[in-house]
Structure formats: structure tokens, C-alpha cells
Amino acid sequence: MRLVEEVAVTLTSEEREVVRKRLGREPNIIEWAVIEALWSEHCSYKSSRNILKMLPTEGVQVLVGPGFDAGLIDIGDGFVLSVHIESHNHPSAIDPYGGAATGIGGVVRDILSVGTRPVALLDSLRFGEIESSSHSRWLLRNVVKGIADYGNCIGVPTIAGELEFDQSFERNCLVDVMCIGAGRREEVVLPMATRPGCLVVLAGNTTGRDGILGASFASQSLDSDEEGKRSAVQIPDPFIEKLLIDALTEMFEQRLISAVKDLGGGGLATALSELAYKGGVGVDVDLSMVHRRETDMTPVEVLVSESQERMLLLVEGQKLERVSRMLEKYELQFSIIGRTVEERFVRLRWEGTLIAELPLSVLGDAPSVARASRRPEYLDTLRNTPPPREPEDLNKVFLNLLASPNISSKSWVYEQYDYEVGVRTVVKPGDADAAIIKLPNGKLAAVKLDGDSKKCYIDPYRGAMWIVSENFRNLASSGAKPCAIVDHQQFGDPGKPDVYWCFKECVRGVADYCMAVGVPVVGGKVSFYNEDLVSGRAIKPSPVIGGIGLLSDEDMVTTLSLKRSGDYIVVLGVTTGELGGSEYYEYIHRICGGEVPLVDPLSDWQLIEAVLNLRRMGVLRAAHDVSKGGLAVSLAEMAVRGRIGLTAELSKLPVRGRVLRRDGLLFSEGGSRIVVEVDRERFREAEMALRRHSVPFAVIGETGGNEISIKMNGEQVINLTVGEVEERWHYSLERLMEGYS
């Protein structure tokens, strides 16, 4: 049988030895399958967990940090917020529609696994150059459709996201989804088996051969078209997911379940083992009891199937009848497959016969894999890239930059999403730097995902710090104080010292930043092996940060559009001239290199507190962080969204370092900066507050008119009408995707 031969192929000979030693005998084929699933990189973090220890994970609001299916934050009044991030990169690369959709399904079930209900989704997507690659356009189109359809069917709004295009993602797109959940503190259950005598119930979808042989499938050529081939493709069924959400929510309210666990990578093998060893209680399960879609499945196939929309429930005996009635009410199929037991073993049976027996002590803690790490030599070359000559016509450069897929409005994407279902969405996508949702206790939270692989490629440490900085400035610009993050670290093969070094540096960047400002990391994910099988080239290092901030009240909500003519435009923070990884270098000059901006977490935090204070005082009308495209793009976005023009004088900007050229002042993404519109009549108050917060700032211009006019020492550099800018910025991505010019 082909499947049996392929079991345990990914374990190294050292790992096999450890298993034999811990067990004191040779495991049988089914036991190998369990260990292989559990000790995979995906489930065990064996190459990454020593590095992830650098991240600060504790805080007063943190109820549950990394290590479970989702992190939990106490938001007061007896309510909690849950958060998790997942990727579905490889499935999306071969089946963008189904891969992205099932990715959402998975992260939503992680939120359910801690006893909370999903309330919002965010997505972070990375593809190749869509201007030149029809393949990447096809991927983007179908990924967005997969997310939109699934999110719509399950009634969870997709409220924010982030999108980056770079050649390195041509064959390995990245599809990350973050989910926010909410619930009552007393309804929280954790995915672990803590007491013997509970029944193990498998609810939801039927178990089929989906996802089996995923790894070997991936290395086959994608153009083979055999009917009936066993397939790794998982077909999403959002209707069952919706029923699971509703049924579980009702069961949480009635306290009917002791634990819930999503079936993800490794299927039942992983879910059963994790429930058992996390809680320290054994399980005894008969796999033949599982409700199946195909009749001729082998025990191993049932064990490792990755069929979607399934969850394991642990139920006390006296509650079983109520749970059964509830599942029947929602027309969810289920099977009672076993029970938790005193003995600390995972026991698997088939029609009553014991087919596998593994002590919990063998299962937990896959041995850590020591990985070699070496700073890549290409970094020196990249860093020493000489600056390009400054173009004469910066007006033209600016228009071209606005049309870059990385900069132009992402409305083509988010207008396909149902972002308002559930009526929790307070500001619409694109209106503010972060999305804002209403929580069940009436409070507001801001959420945002950010990434910047171009910067992380040139300087992983600085790049990762810059992403956290941008994320926090986004939250603050929307009126929220950052309170926790999740991180998703995505790289190539960790066996390559260059790749592993980049991974370490990215985690160190996130850790140093969060440690300095005291914001905990409550969860995350690592995805390795994002490499092109043909060329062996890895993706650019891609940490993605999902930040959560809380708003003290509704008046704090801040949008980015200019509100009124005659107000002051104030830039908070110092402008620094590093252009490495900037869209200006990459898109306009096709330069990959230069110096990546270095951010200072402590001055960022002063800036964040200052912005929040200005808003609280009521003197701040709009706020927008300076990120991709630099100051010029930030100003343009504020003007376009508000349909009000502005004037700005670049020489007034507080700068650090050498005298900056005009292109640096316009397009640098350096420094930690936020642009704000300040009420002209109350500028004195704002000025005094900013001094108190020791935040460098300057009034660089005024709002009004219908032109965006930017000067340097009185000389015109950029002069365009708001309409001309809008035409470029708002429609470029749509034009590209819809194929009209």
C-alpha cells in the first residue's frame, strides 16, 4: 500500500531513534503516523521554538498566551477577546479559491477552540508582480474570491487587510488570515483533556481523503489531469462551518462542553494527541466510529485525513444527551468515537481492536532541531547600493508611484468582501489606518495587519521592527492604544543557514520592539519551506504583524481623510532619509538595496501617546501614518479621501542626519511619523501638548483648495489636482485586475 510506505518519511533518523528510546520498542505504522504528524515542523515548532522564546508573552491583560489555538486577552466587564493568525500558502498556490477559503475556515475554528465566537477577519496577501504576471493576477483574483465567498457564507466580516507584490512570491504566494473572536470570560474553555471519563465527539463534516499525501502531491507537476487521483485539495464547505459556529456558540453559553479542538494539519492524529498531552489525560478512541465519506478508508487514512470543517468535542457523560440534541438541531453530523481515560496514553482502536498505544511522554516535545545560522553575504552588497540620481520631474515620478500596485488603493479587493455583516464594523475599510469593531461589552477595538518583505529582505532586523512600528502607528492613528500582537513568520527552508539567520533576526526585531514598549505577543505561527521547488529560491523574509488596540471611547475613533479647509497639516516625528526597501527605490528605480529605516520604539511610544492625547483633547481631526510611498503618498491619501486639497513646504520638516534631497523628503519611509490635521483655532493647545510629550513636529502646510501643492524652499515640486491624484491612486489596481486601461 502506497500510503504506508510514505508514513514517517519526514522524520530524521535521530528523531526515529528518540521515539524508539522513549517508547522502548519499535512503533507500528499507525504510531509512526501519529508521531510524524505531531512532530512535523507545522505542529511541533521544532526548528523555531528556541528562537520564539525571545518574544515577550506576558502582560496584565493576557489570559492565555502562545501555545494554544488562540491567544486570549481580558477586555474587562467579564469579556475576553481572542486572536489567532494562520496561513494557507501552499494550498492557495495550487488552488487559490479553495486554499484561501479553507484557510479562513481553519483560523475561525481556532477561535472556536477557546470557547469564543469569531467576530472579524483580516487578511494579509503576498503575490508576484501582477503587472507582468498573469499567473499572479489569477492567484490574486481567486484568493480574494475564496476569502469573500467563505467569509460571506459564515457571516463573519472581513474588515481589513494588507497586500504586497514582489517577484519573490511568484511561485509561492502567501495567504495569511487573522481572526478576532469575542466571548464571556466564564465561557472560555481551553483545548485540553483535563479529566477522565469525558466522551470524545467528532462533529461536522464527513472524513474523506482530503489532504492526504499533501506533501508528495505538491511535488507533482500541476498539469496532470487524472480523474480519480487521490487529491490533496480540500474543498471548502462554509455552510457546515456556519452551523459549527452557531451550534458551538449555543453550547458555550449553556456550558455543555469541557473542551473543543479544531482538526487542522495532521487531522485527528494531531488533535487527539494535543488534547491529551496538553491536559495530561489519556484518550481511548475507535477510529472505525468516525463518520466517513468514503467506505474503503484505512485506519491511517482516517487518522491523518485533513477534511475541513470538523471539530472534536469533549463532553461529560451526563451532558451528552443535550449535546446530541443540539448537534441534531443544527443538522450537524457527529460520531461518538471514544472517551478520555485515567491512563496517560493515546489509544487508537479499529472495530474494537487496539491498533496503536502511545504514552503521552513520547508524544509531547519533539526534540528541538539545532539549525545553523549565518548572516547572508548578499546583505553587504544590498546595503551598499549607491543612491540613484534624482529625477528631474518629481511630479511625474509621484504619479507613477501612485499607480504602483503596492501603493494604489486596495478598494478592488475590499469591495468584494462583506465587511459589515454582524454590524460590528465602526469604520469602513480604507477610512482609517486600522479597522475598528465594536466588542460585546460596548468597547471598541482597532485591528490591523502589516508586513513589508522588501525591507526585511535588505535588513531583516530593522525591517521587522519597522513593521511593528508601522502597525502601532496605524492603531494609534485610528485612536487606539496598542495592547497585544500576533506574529506570523514566513521563510524558506530553515535548513539553509542564510534563511535561518533571517528568521532569527526577524523574531529578534519583533521581540526587541515589543519588549521595549511592553506590548505582549499573544500568539503566532511560523511557516517554513516557502521555496520555489524549481529554482530553490526562498521567498523574501516575511514576518507579518497583527496588532490589536483598544479605544477608550467612541470619540477617540479617528479617520484619515482631511475634514475642513484652513486647518494645519502637522508632521509628527523626525524625517530620516533611508530609502532601502522603499517603494520609490523598488518601483521607480528598480533598486533593491540601500539602508532600511531604523525605528526607535521608545520615541514611537511617545509619538503614539501624543497622538492619542491630541485626539482626546479634541484638537486632532485626521491622522495617517507615513508608510509605503512616504510623506507624499500619505498626504495624497488624506486629500483624496477628504476631497480637500493642501499645500506643504518640505523645508519645514524636522530632519535627522545629512541634508536630504527632495526625493528623500517626499518618498522616504523612514522615521516614525504620523501626519495629522490640527484644528487651526486650537493649534496653541496642540503645540503645548506636543512639547510636553517631547515629540518633534512641524506645521508643514494647510488644508484647502482642490490642489495638492508641495514645495521645497518655495519652489514647486509637486502640483496636481486632487482629481488627478485620485484617478491614479484609486483606480490603478482595479484597472490592472479588470483588464481595461
Place this chain on the structure above:
Amino acid sequence: MDSKSLLEGSKLWVVEARIQLKSSLKDPEGETILRDLLHKRGVSGVEEVRTAKLLRFKVRSHSREDAESLIRKVCDELRLYNPVSHTCSVRVGEEV
């Protein structure tokens, strides 16, 4: 040669491309129709429902084979289906 002279003597064919999930894959829509509609309304005897998408092209060409290969090519190259999860069968119907 302009396109008019190229197509001289050609005929109009109806070509149908049927795109459906591979038989090994789950078909949630078909299952829902079977379970929530047929079975609930007491329809017996139906054991499976599979969904498909049918594209109907009117193609002007010299031969049945040309019409078929053109549509085959269009479906494959313009990604009207995903070979990983779908099958696509093309057949030429009547001359219009």
C-alpha cells in the same frame, strides 16, 4: 489575409465545455441539494448530486475538430478552470 477571407466556407458550431469538481473531491453544493432538498422532500432513489458549470460557445470554424480544439485551448490557457480541482470536458454539438 483578413479574417473574413480566412473564415470563408466556415460553419457555426455549438461547443460546450463542462467544468466540474473531480469525482474524488467533495461537492458541498451537490450534497446540500441532495440532503436538504431531495431527502427532506421525501424524494427517494437519488443517491448522489454533483454540480457542474456549462459554458456554451458558438464558434465559427471550418471543421468540428478546429472548433473543439480552439475551445479546449481557450479553457486550458485562459484558466477557465483549475486543473488541480476540476475536470473540463469539451464536446461539439450541432451545427447551428
